[in-house]
Amino acid sequence: MKKAEATRLNILQKSFEFIYARGYQNTSIDDILATTQVTKGAFYYHFKNKDEMGLAIINELMKPALTKSFIEPLQNIKNPLDAIYNLIHLLLMENDFLKVEYGCPAANFTQEMTPWNKDFSEALGEIIQEWMKVMTNVIENGKKSGYIHKDVKAKQVAFFVISGYWGIRNFGKLENSKKVYVPYLKELKNYLNTLK
Amino acid sequence: MKKAEATRLNILQKSFEFIYARGYQNTSIDDILATTQVTKGAFYYHFKNKDEMGLAIINELMKPALTKSFIEPLQNIKNPLDAIYNLIHLLLMENDFLKVEYGCPAANFTQEMTPWNKDFSEALGEIIQEWMKVMTNVIENGKKSGYIHKDVKAKQVAFFVISGYWGIRNFGKLENSKKVYVPYLKELKNYLNTLK
DNA sequence: TCTCAATCCTACCAGTTAGTATGTTGTTGT
DNA sequence: ACAACAACATACTAACTGGTAGGATTGAGA
Structure with a gap:
């Protein structure tokens, strides 16, 4: 075995x-x-075939990797706004498993396979929903602990942040340089500060 | 002829x-x-070959389309923040040439062809740079006319907004529904309001 | 009306694709 | 030691890929 x-x-x-x-x-x-x-x-x-292997990659490799790199850094933290910024900074600037020239694996898969392979879409959807859920919780907790203003809509913010992350990954791919990450990160910090 | x-x-x-x-x-x-x-x-x-046709699509179809749908709505406007929001709203919710299930054509092309076809990357880069440039100008003008706070960094904001647009397009594709556009647009409006 | 280049058509090719049929080898329990 | 099955190997196929060779048709100007 x-x-x-x-x-x-x-x-x-x-x-x-x-x-x-x-x-x-x-x-x-x-x-x-x-x-x-x-x-x-x-x-x-x-x-059984190529698609079954593709699904196995999503479920057996990408899902655990997401948990480790995208979710764990959001757990057991004090300041949620710092945690979110630090996570994105980590992913963009320091994670050397993710390459600027290749973008985000989940986003690539989504763009290529959706809407033509329902199984892929569902598996990818689960992964992203998981990230969304954790980030939303982090923001909700931040509201309770006073780090984040009560009027902030947690889910909206999560959508906004994750969309920005996906987009800037595509930008980096296009420009083939981490340079574009810098202004993005600065503005992300500005944005997150407005949620206080 | x-x-x-x-x-x-x-x-x-x-x-x-x-x-x-x-x-x-x-x-x-x-x-x-x-x-x-x-x-x-x-x-x-x-x-001459398939790639030459692909390039012609970018240069002869997508480039003019971008000018018409992405750039013209940013010209001859009063309030730049409203103009940016309205543009994104128009693109996401009303433009029926762009389909939620297929995402953003430029983003799709970028993700699929970069970094393997330099010609494609360059042509796509030009298109995006054009959008970036116009949006940056709009923000700069907004600073001069007092609609936008002087401390705002125009280019940073442009990066941030365009990244978000690309990302939420991918999100819509994944969920196969415009529903996700709604919270994104709400938060975009919140964000743009902080630039006043 | 004739010419000749622009435009289009048909049949073909060599390479690549995912997938299968039919094996052989390795390992494990008894 | 040996049966039985898990694990791997080899050779093949049918469909599809981008691309080409060479001929037919068209239309505009002389």
Whole structure:
């Protein structure tokens, strides 16, 4: 059971990197086989077809990664506005798993596969809903603890922040430079300060 | 000269719709030929290859469309904050050329082709830079006319607003519903009001 | 009306795609 | 030690991909 699991995981990880860099449709199974040194028979032993592998990437790799990088930094914090800013700063400027030239994996997947693959959309939707939920909670708690003004609508803010994050990721991709992140982050800080 | 031009334009328009809905890589030349009723010979008479057609779509269709729908509404206006809000509202809620389920054509193209096709990136970059420039000017003028606080950094705001627009387009695509646009627009209005 | 280039058409090709059929090898429990 | 199944390997296919070769048709100017 051990080695087979390793083979499967290897396929998922290498495939993710390929897809993150080049897109799902533009990553062929032969590409994956070449980098993993896995044969076609082995691939189709582990996955019924390409889409099942794509779904496994979302559920088994991206979902845990989101929890670790996008959600944990929002937990056990004092000042929610600082926490949100620090999280976005961390994701944009310091996380070296996410590459500026390739954008946001979840956003890429969404843009490429929605609305043509319902399973993908649903799996991605769950991931994003999770982030939304946690961020909304953080803001609500901030209202209770006085860090955030009571009139602030938590869900609206969460939508606004996450949209901005997705958009600036696309901007960075277009310009192929983290330079655009700087003015975005400054304005994000200004915006968050207005919520006090 | 007339009919040939019509053929070319027909190819561009139908191709744009296909690509907007399904992506560039996932739109085959045979797909285009089928819907346009144009033969392969005619296609390759008008375009050296698929990429040249893709570039023509950006430069000859998307660029003018951007000017008309994204830039003109920002010209000859009084209150710049209202103008920006109204523009985004128009684009998200009323423009029936842009479909919620397909997102933003420029963002889609960017995400799919960058960083693999330099020509595409440059052409798309020009389009976005144009929008950025106009929006920055609008904000600067608003500072002079007193509608916007003098401390506001125009370019930062433009980055912030455009990023949000791109992001919420992706959100709409994921949820396949304009519902998500509503909280986003409310918070956009709140944000813009803080710039007074 | 004739010419000739612009425009379009048909048949084809070599490469790539996801997926399958039919095996062989490795491992595990008894 | 051996049966039985998990795990992997090889060779293949049918459909599709972007692109080309070479010929047919059209229309505008002489």
